[in-house]
Amino acid sequence: MSQTDEIPRKKKGKKKWIFLLLLLLIIGGGGFGAYKLGFLDGVLGAVSSAPEQETTAEGSTTTIETPTSNLRTASLAPFVANLADPLGNRYIRMTLEVEVLSPEVINELKVQNPRIRDAMIMLLSSKTYTELSTQAGKLRLKNEILDRINQVLGGPKVTRVFFTELVVQ
Numbered sequence: 621m622s623q624t625d626e627i628p629r630k631k632k633g634k635k636k637w638i639f640l641l642l643l644l645l646i647i648g649g650g651g652f653g654a655y656k657l658g659f660l661d662g663v664l665g666a667v668s669s670a671p672e673q674e675t676t677a678e679g680s681t682t683t684i685e686t687p688t689s690n691l692r693t694a695s696l697a698p699f700v701a702n703l704a705d706p707l708g709n710r711y712i713r714m715t716l717e718v719e720v721l722s723p724e725v726i727n728e729l730k731v732q733n734p735r736i737r738d739a740m741i742m743l744l745s746s747k748t749y750t751e752l753s754t755q756a757g758k759l760r761l762k763n764e765i766l767d768r769i770n771q772v773l774g775g776p777k778v779t780r781v782f783f784t785e786l787v788v789q
Contacts, residue, residue, distance in 0.1 A: 701744035715785035
């Protein structure tokens with residue numbers, strides 16, 4: 621065999637590293653550009669600023685006011701309920717924060733706490749594990765919780781529901 625018959629080696633390794641480096645630069649540049657244009661200011665500002673909180677022993681209510689909006693949330697005490705499982709060995713543990721329209725609604729949540737807890741436990745105990753195991757099931761549960769709380773309060777006083785803890789076993 622002569623030297624001209626030898627097959628030249630491919631340089632796959634260099635191409636792969638150049639491609640990865642270019643991809644990293646593009647992603648990093650896009651992130652920096654988004655930050656400079658202000659797309660990430662809301663996200664990064666929310667993480668870096670500590671919200672004001674007001675906590676009470678009876679129901680642990682929290683009020684958060686941000687400078688850009690009048691967002692007020694109230695924390696509800698954790699809920700634990702057995703699920704509608706034929707064997708009876710599944711349960712749900714859930715903690716909620718609800719967004720309210722005004723500070724007066726937070727006080728109304730405190731007054732109506734027993735009725736709200738009853739409505740939530742009745743709702744949760746009617747659910748099965750399979751209903752709550754999907755993303756769509758969790759979103760449906762959020763809407764049902766919102767409806768139940770507003771029904772107890774006598775009108776659309778709660779605008780959104782946030783899960784701060786959700787365990788289904």
